[in-house]
């Protein structure tokens with residue numbers, strides 16, 4: 001049996017810890033926050049993600065279905081304050097909302113309970129330093145998420161994301177999820193509700209200004225009557241490459257590139273990569289195979305996104321994509337009824 005140190009008590013770190021502890025290994029998870037739930041600058045928050053539930057729970061060996069709630073129609077897509085009608089096979093896709101952070105209704109809380117039941121030890125208020133990273137035993141798992149410091153330490157290439165985020169109490173129930181594009185960002189904003197909370201995030205790869213936030217606020221007000229009283233700045237870092245190892249340490253979660261590079265869906269990738277990191281401790285060959293399978297296509301998708309990012313006409317591109325989808329439906333009648341999976345980790 002091995003002693004395994006894991007840095008980062010987020011999704012990837014906890015899935016890895018649970019899997020290893022269940023096999024009898026002695027696991028300690030270190031996190032720089034004072035308690036479970038990640039950074040209080042960004043959480044609690046509601047995230048929306050495509051998901052293949054059965055395959056995901058089977059792969060990680062943990063059933064989290066009660067925490068992932070199917071959203072109402074998805075994607076609910078807005079351009080400025082105008083709702084776009086999408087072709088049927090796009091409109092019929094399914095996504096799920098999940099809560100992150102310190103509240104009892106969050107997925108973090110559930111994984112924390114499972115990890116402690118499995119015998120994982122936690123050490124909070126413990127920041128991974130450069131000295132500790134170098135001194136950590138071979139096979140330690142680094143799962144510190146989309147924060148800059150550790151990307152720099154392990155030399156993973158990344159790009160910055162600027163944002164604003166806000167929450168509101170939400171008593172209407174349901175699992176709302178909408179994507180908003182418009183003049184406020186070269187990327188997009190989203191709003192998502194679950195467990196009595198509405199969350200909104202505006203983000204962009206170019207710096208955002210007060211007037212962008214003001215435009216986004218007006219859009220949320222016009223489209224849903226949402227009025228968030230307090231917005232916070234957010235600065236995140238997205239990986240621009242996928243790699244499983246740094247020297248003899250194992251990388252996991254967003255840090256290792258298990259995030260969908262086009263829209264930034266990172267929840268499912270983080271869960272899967274926790275299991276991959278555990279395999280890297282117990283069965284490295286299988287870990288490399290699985291990692292390649294999951295990150296296959298990362299570089300191509302990132303390149304496609306970067307190419308698209310260089311084109312300035314977001315709105316025209318959006319129109320073209322919708323037009324193409326309508327054309328596909330016209331050519332192929334079956335598509336009208338079909339449900340298009342927006343993203344697949346398992347094929």
Ligand SMILES: Cc1cc2nc3c(=O)[nH]c(=O)nc-3n(C[C@H](O)[C@H](O)[C@H](O)COP(=O)(O)OP(=O)(O)OC[C@H]3O[C@@H](n4cnc5c(N)ncnc54)[C@H](O)[C@@H]3O)c2cc1C
Pocket residue numbers: 007008009010011012013030031032033037038039042045046047048049126127128129143144145146147149150165201234236252253254255259264265266267268270
């Ligand atoms: C505001 C926001 C909104 C998002 N929205 C969506 C969405 O709608 N859909 C989607 O699929 N994805 C979304 N994502 C991305 C997704 O949440 C992440 O990709 C995923 O949670 C990453 O999981 P992880 O395990 O890699 O890291 P995390 O779950 O972030 O865990 C990292 C942990 O490491 C700790 N840590 C960090 N640095 C150190 C250090 N130096 N020493 C010790 N501990 C450290 C942190 O405190 C944290 O607990 C969003 C991310 C953010 C921030």
